[in-house]
Amino acid sequence: MIELAIIEDEQPAIDRLKMMLSGLAEQVNIVTVAMTGQDAINQCERTKPELILLDIHLPDMRGFEVIKSLSYEPYVIFTTAYAEYALEAFRTRAIDYLLKPFDKHQLQAAIEKYKSISAEQRPTVNWEEMSTLFDNRKERTSLAVKNGDKIKLIDLDQIVIVQADDKYAQLTLQDGTTMFCDQLLKDIESRLNSDFLRIHRSIIINTSLIREISRGFKSRYSFHFKNPKVTSVRSSASYSDEIKGRFNL
DSSP, X not given: OEEEEEEOSOHHHHXXXXXXXXXXXXXXXXXXXXXXXXXXXXXXXXXXXXXXXXXXXXXXXXXXXXXXXXXXXXXXEEEEXXXXXHHHHHHHXXXXXXXXXXXXXXXXXXXXXXXXXXXXXXXXXXXXXXXXXXXXXXXXXXXXXXXXXXXXXXXXXXXXXXXXXXXXXXXXXXXXXXXXXXXXXXXXXXXXXXXXXEEETTEEEXXXXXEEEEEOTTSOEEEEESSTTSOOEEOOGGGHHHHHHHHTO
16 A cells, blocks of 8 residues: 655645545555645654655745655655656656646556656655756746647737636636636646736736736735736735835835
8 A cells, every 4th residue: 555645735636636546545545635845744754655746836835845854755746837848857867747737547657657666766866956957947938728638839928817717727818818728827827937927816917918007905906908808907915015026116
């Protein structure tokens, strides 16, 4: 029986992994579930899971830091939204990964790979080097959006707003049209470039396409875009510091 930990910062992602793993109940025992890096460290030190499904981005730290902080070396399957240039780093270091959105068959294959690797075959990983690879990633120009069985490449300069919609996300484009993709907002956020800014827990905007900003009540701001067909959006007060810092308000 494989003792496994799920480290994800979104409950829908945790629920989805549990559902996928339900078919492996006789092989896998979920001993730890955590949504922050520090909680993951504390729980993993207590339960010592041998295999960890680990999101790269957590609210308080990155997944790399979680692994570096542990007193033992578990096997890691990263769940990531990064594109191929970063995934090549995983391949060359024999660390497994799952590119979101993945299905239960891909998850099961990754677990089968773990079962086939003996302790002697397990590679030694330089986590500092791995972390640096992600720090030095190139600026993106497009976003791969999965919608059902189709994948479309959308130029980032065409995306005005990315907004959470239940378990998925809605993109508003420059021409005013919208499209849905079956990915979580945080997974899309990790694949955007520096033009984008989160202004609300459920809203990310392209700052290069803003026409005007108006100040509202209690440090809330309304953002109006160059194309009048695109509906204005309002920030939440909890993101006021990030907004003031970006626009020198």
